[in-house]
Amino acid sequence: MKRGKRSKKNIRERGAERTPKAKKSFSGKKPAAAPAGKPREKSAIIYGLATQIGRAWQLKPVTRKDNNTYTIIDAKKHPLSEGDIIRAVITGEAKGRNQNVVFGAKIGHQDDPGVFHVLATLSLELPNEFSAATLAEAAQGKVPELGRRRDLREVPLVTIDDIDAKDFDDAVYAEKSGAGWRLIVAIADVAHYVAAGSALDKEAFIRGNSVYFPGHVIPMLPERLSNDMCSLRPHTPRAALCCEMQLDNAGKIKSWEFYRALIRSAARLTYRQVQDAIDGRTDETTAPIMETVITPLHQCFQSLLKARVARGTLDLDLPEYKVMFDDLGRAVDIHKRTRLDSHKLIEEMMIAANVCAAKELNKRNAPALYRVHDAPDPVKLEFARDILNTMGFKLVKGAPQPRDFMQILNQAKDHLEAPLINQVILRTQSQAVYSPMHGGHFGLALTHYTHFTSPIRRYSDLIVHRALINALNIDRQDMPTAGVLSEIAIHINVTERRAIEAERQVMDRYRAMMLTGQEGHIFSVRINGISRFGAFVTIDASGADGIIPMRYLGRDYLIWQEGKPYLANRGGKAVYRLGQILNAKLIEVSPISGGLVFEVVNKSSDSAEIPRKPLRTGGASVKSGQRKFRRPKK
Template sequence: MAKRVVPLPSKGEILKFVELSAAKVGKREIARAFHITGDQRIELKRLLAEMAEEGLIGGDRRRSVQAAGQLPAVAVLEVVDVDVDGELTARPAMWDPDRPVPRIVVAPGRHAGPAPGPTDRILCRLERVEPEAEDAPASYVARVIRTLSTDLDRVLGVIELDGSEARLKPTDKRAKYDYVLASEDLGGAQPGELVLAEVLKSRAFGPKRARVRERLGRVDSARAISLIAIHGHGIPTAFPTAALEEAAAAQPVLLGDRVDLRAIPLITIDPSDARDHDDAVFAEADGEGWHVIVAIADVAHYVRPGSALDQAARDRGNSAYFPDRVVPMLPHELSSTLCSLLPGEDRACLALHLWLDAHGTKLRHRFERALMRSAANLSYERAQSALDGNPDEEAAALLEPVLKPLHGAWSALMRARAERSPLDIDAPEKVIVLGEDGTVVDVRPRARLDTHRIVEEMMIAANVAAAESLEATHQPCMYRVHDTPSRERVESVREFLATLDLKLARGSRLQPAQFNRILERAAGTPHARVVHEVILRAQAQAAYSPENIGHFGLNLARYAHFTSPIRRYADLLVHRALIRGLKLGEGGLSPHEDEGFAETAQHISNTERRAMAAERESTDRYLAAFMADRLGAIFSGRITGVARFGLFVALDESGADGLIPISHLGDEYFTHVEHAHALVGERTGTTYRLGDAVRVRLEEATPLTGGLRFSLFEGGAYDQTSQKMRDTRKKGVAPRRAPSRGGRSRRR
């Protein structure tokens, strides 16, 4: 029997099939739908090519097709605008320039990652909306599946002229090359301007090209330093209009059903330059123990689940702090006004009452929604001065009723802390002081006062109580978790300590106290700093999680962030869960939030790391600018990193850190002994080890990237253990020869 030949479908039939299909359509799907086999597939290919030439269908490099002027069910879009109402509009990432661009409105809603903004690429599910007029372009509503990574598509840099050619010099010190900009791609930017540029497609060999998308001002202006970090890490700087409108409409809270705490002299103790005040404390003697109140701004009253404010806060995840500015999680009307516990102003709060015994052990606790009125805002320095016997007029009135009881309750908490034995690592912090013109005028260490520790211990106690209450009421908890160091890291620490004749005992379960005993043994020895550094670097990174694994560093079985909902989204979620679990009124956690806790935890952990990286880079650039006019000067410092290509050194005076390339360590071979964190000279035995004191000469400072380069002026010594380290070096680690001092240096 002759095989039945199925006629080819008409162009109209193919077009109808493509339009009605909910999935991506290619030649294979069309052939299957119309039972086309054998040689007829060649005819189908010819027919589809003819339809494409006639403009009836479009397609992409993966050979899928859709009706011309129409989009598939799922597509990659580029956000092109945000209107006055905060509504996003987008266009297809790939589109025939000769055809009208369909109108695409991005529907609000939750999705993984930060909220998209102009020039972001997003993967969306599309729903066609019939246009009001027959000749109007097609319209779509897009629902974001995820924001696609744009790290490779954008570059932040400075416009420079190379002869008649415009170039973009990236601000990222890791960038391998500059970009060429055609005159039509400059967007009016002039040499010396800081710009955000889009990387264009270019040939595999030849100059890389870019196009200016946003001009950010002169790179030599003081405000550019933090802007480089903010834009380089994609930290949102503008709130959607809808979120701003919600914040502007917010009103002060009346007493209503809240507990009235206004007669209690709660006070806030903050840095002198604090931009917001979201926690207040009070203590009083209670028999042989203490009654402590920790009152936290009731952000959940104003920021409700699913609102525009909530979406904006979640997208940011946290506030980011820079020497010259803060990028807040919430608009000014809330972060600096209604949710800031300002002295003499009635403020809504979520208050925790703690009852402690004389040894700092918690006897019981209670949460309540309340109205408070701060009695004062003191800086850490003013509060400490008062406790030391030198109060100013305002602090003097608070000394007996508030400050001394706070100190007494803290002393009890410190006894409980000593019993718990958390990891005792205190990393020094530097403060960058800016002048009126925004330039660095001083860099000094941040003091660690008893008043810092008073507030810190009370916040820790409050965070533990929050986690306990959420578990007791069977509510989801956004835990702050800190994992035990990995077995590999612990073994690395153990190997290093052995080179110093220090022994980290092996046991079935590692405890912070074991590290503390090592730190105590090393204290007062030349190795104290390096032991501190190695133990610190062995620690896991803290994160947010709905699954509790405890907090190793604090040696706590359960821990959550409760005390800073103005600046951390995690704390806001904890507040909402407490409100729902303890039946404290409106603004509690929604069922939708329950379902997305794991995704939110990953998101806010990422935004926290993003902010930390941006803050660190900003500090590096400020320090490089501060050092730029001190080339050739000699500084004392310590080795903070050892690599095969050189030594990283932090200066004692400013904390600025940079690289001594291996070319500046002398004319001999050096072995990188990884487990000992050292470079050892093969001929002389001269050893440079993590934590060693050195003196260096500043050779180069680059404010644009934050990079510093040093040469060794004095340091290093013959080490009695150098032969042992060379003999026990790991396989595969080859010796490195230091080139002559005329050799080419390498930036950090």
């Protein structure tokens, strides 16, 4: 399989609807989250790492929350090696936390390149094989004749993607139009190739979306379509569904039109290429199209950016990371991604097209799917308000708007607490969902919103394409009833959360793997969660998350209060609190589960000054909802 491209969801609505990690919370409560896979009872199937303890073989589960001990009772019948990853079946025989399992199959070895995504695929039951009927249908796909389509083959549309991308699902072009802009967003016409009710359609629905792992992709559609016929390759005729917009100089959309077209991309550009060209460093590809293509696109983007600022859009500064591989497919490093203006350019143009699609469908009362992002939950807001207040930042009372959150983010931009404040505000946000009812997008400060721009990798967008084609009488597409649309929305909400969980698990495993052999080293970590179990921490450089259990937090007598962002001593002083920077020793690494365990060494000099207001727990008394912890003697 190909190397994975940067998932475009990360740049299309950045900072507006990121999904909080479900593994930790500020309060110690387990956060509510959509299911990561199929709802089911405790499974008899378990995946884990085979390890020999004396003469017995045990299975170390891949799930961090599973603290049971599993003995492989038939290990003698199967040649096992230390580090093998296997599938086993729980026999049901258990004594407390000790359970027996029987060998099922060997998945690979913990040192095998790519084993982490294989493990996530199996453990979360991600569909990974296409049926013969699906592949046969994909093989029959052909680029259509011009027919009734508009001929845009001479319009210099360009694609802008990551350097390792293969599925180019959008191309853009802008030119001056009076005092404003004419902007064309051309999207792969997947509905031409994937008919409703076909084998391809059924498989795309089951998958719901593509899944992007470091170095690997599980596509929603077979590669014959996703990387070839639907991909807007340069200098090659391709079918597209276009959104042509007229913008004023302030980036406001004055009018729009949807139509089918035949296009021919003038160039396949990368984000870095475009950014370099904007900064005055053109190359042999960008130099010839600088004045006619890249400069107008950048100027049009600046107008759209004005509109974004005027709306007061929420724009969280959340770091993204990329795993670097060698020629053999082995992970060698993890880098923080740099967010470029070229990323923002595509983001804003895709958002504009999504808005037009939502407004068009809503105006015509056409059955479709919308992307809905509700306002924050009042309970989460109050908790965030308390945390922000202790750090000296005041969130407005009542129902804050995105611009109110942005005011705090701008105030905190140069503070040590900035990463934490971004996380605090992120965790107040509702999860965006698909729904047949339009409800606007809180984070983007938009009254109408849907997903139109990525039908190669999202089933929701394919439904929206069909809805537009039907509503505009471009062609006849079979559309689901309102009741079936609701069922589709529920299903793809689940598959989206499952994909997010799978991607998170794999990234955590790579991060842990990169730290293997560094046990005993001291790292600067930031506390990003407090619970009765201890402090959750992050190494900012790689985004690696771990825990400092209560027993490794020093010798203080600590009190934890549910809902409070700190651990306090008996005198009421906050000893450990959210945002605090610590020096911590790495004492345990588990690449197979992605788990890291640290032990506090000493607090950094600036951490004692983080609490700006007195944090009292009521002295030595322990009230309801509190737990006390006495340090074990060493």
